[in-house]
Amino acid sequence: EAGVTQFPSHSVIEKGQTVTLRCDPISGHDNLYWYRRVMGKEIKFLLHFVKESKQDESGMPNNRFLAERTGGTYSTLKVQPAELEDSGVYFCASSQETRGTQYFGPGTRLLVL
Amino acid sequence: QQPVQSPQAVILREGEDAVINCSSSKALYSVHWYRQKHGEAPVFLMILLKGGEQKGHDKISASFNEKKQQSSLYLTASQLSYSGTYFCGTEMGNDYKLSFGAGTTVTVRA
Numbered sequence: 001e002a003g004v005t006q007f008p009s010h011s012v013i014e015k016g017q018t019v020t021l022r023c024d025p026i027s028g029h030d031n032l033y034w035y036r037r038v039m040g041k042e043i044k045f046l047l048h049f050v051k052e053s054k055q056d057e058s059g060m061p062n063n064r065f066l067a068e069r070t071g072g073t074y075s076t077l078k079v080q081p082a083e084l085e086d087s088g089v090y091f092c093a094s095s096q097e098t099r100g101t102q103y104f105g106p107g108t109r110l111l112v113l
Numbered sequence: 114q115q116p117v118q119s120p121q122a123v124i125l126r127e128g129e130d131a132v133i134n135c136s137s138s139k140a141l142y143s144v145h146w147y148r149q150k151h152g153e154a155p156v157f158l159m160i161l162l163k164g165g166e167q168k169g170h171d172k173i174s175a176s177f178n179e180k181k182q183q184s185s186l187y188l189t190a191s192q193l194s195y196s197g198t199y200f201c202g203t204e205m206g207n208d209y210k211l212s213f214g215a216g217t218t219v220t221v222r223a
Contacts, residue, residue, distance in 0.1 A: 003154065033210065042115050043200065043213040056210060091155070098209050102145065102202075106154040 002026065004105035006092050012111045018080040021108045025074070025094030031055075032075050033095075033102060034067060038088040046090075049075060050098065061086075082112045114138065116203045118214025125191045125221045133186040133217045135201030144184040145202040145211060146175055148195075155200060158186075191221045 005024045013019050025032045034046040046065070047057040051072035060067070064083070069075040079086050089109050093102040116137045123131050135144060143162045147155040159168055161177035161184055168175060172189040188195055198218050202211035 031209075035211075035213075042215050043202075044115075045210040045212065048210055056208060059210070099143070099204070101157050101160055102211060103157060104147070104155040106152070 004092055004094050004103055006090075006105040006108050008108060009106065010109045010111075012113065013082055014113050015084055016081045018078065019082055019110060021077045021079075021090050021092075021110070023075045023077070023092030023094075023105060025092070026096075026103055029094035029096050029103075030072065031095040031098055031100070031102075032069060033093040034075070034077055035091040035093065036088050037091065037107075038085070043091065046077075055098075079110075082110075084112050086110060087112045114205075115212050116201055116214045118201055118217055120217060121215065122218040123220070125188075125195075125219065127193060127221060127223055128190050129221075131188045131191060131219060133188075133199050133201075133219075134183065135185070135203070135214050136183045137203055138182070139205070140181045141203045142181075142206040143204045144175075144177055145204070146184075146186050147200045147202065148197045149200065149216075150197045158199075188219065191219075193221050193223065195219060196221045 007022045032049040037043045045059040048055045049069045066078045089107040091107045093104045095102045146158040149155040164179045164181045166177045198216045201214045
């Protein structure tokens with residue numbers, strides 16, 4: 001069974017540019033989560049989808065971040081325009097049940113210059 | 114609210130034991146333990162749901178205290194493959210997201 005995949009693995013962009021991160025959850029997992037780890041800090045929750053609906057987006061930093069999950073399969077996280085403080089590792093996780101085990105992807109390392 | 118995880122780092126020789134602690138100021142719904150090796154996805158180790166629970170596999174085990182505010186991860190007779198950063202993720206009763214500790218970097222040397 002394929003695990004959670006994320007694309008790209010690395011992204012280097014300039015301040016003000018737009019970047020879109022993609023996450024493909026484990027097949028059949030209705031729950032999809034986005035987390036972020038800024039250098040030196042803890043992994044922090046961004047948002048949670050149940051199928052295509054946003055269950056909780058309380059961790060989204062501001063309106064420069066937009067997450068979508070059309071069709072309830074893969075999800076994208078767009079940062080527009082990117083700022084220096086957006087640099088970090090963005091993780092995606094999926095689970096079959098809402099309180100089930102969350103399986104993580106390898107993350108996308110974003111560097112904003 | 115992020116849990117407090119300690120120690121920040123530990124260096125072991127093969128065969129030695131270590132304990133990693135994760136604590137919360139409020140009672141938790143569950144605790145999830147993960148291990149991450151550099152550049153890879155965090156790998157799920159185990160989840161604890163019940164106060165007083167202990168579980169484990171191989172030589173890695175964990176406990177959850179009766180008040181459900183503290184969990185410990187035990188690495189017994191450590192192997193080189195145990196090296197990595199260990200994270201505890203805690204879940205409260207009123208939401209479904211995980212809050213993570215700062216991580217514990219474990220280095221096992223031959």
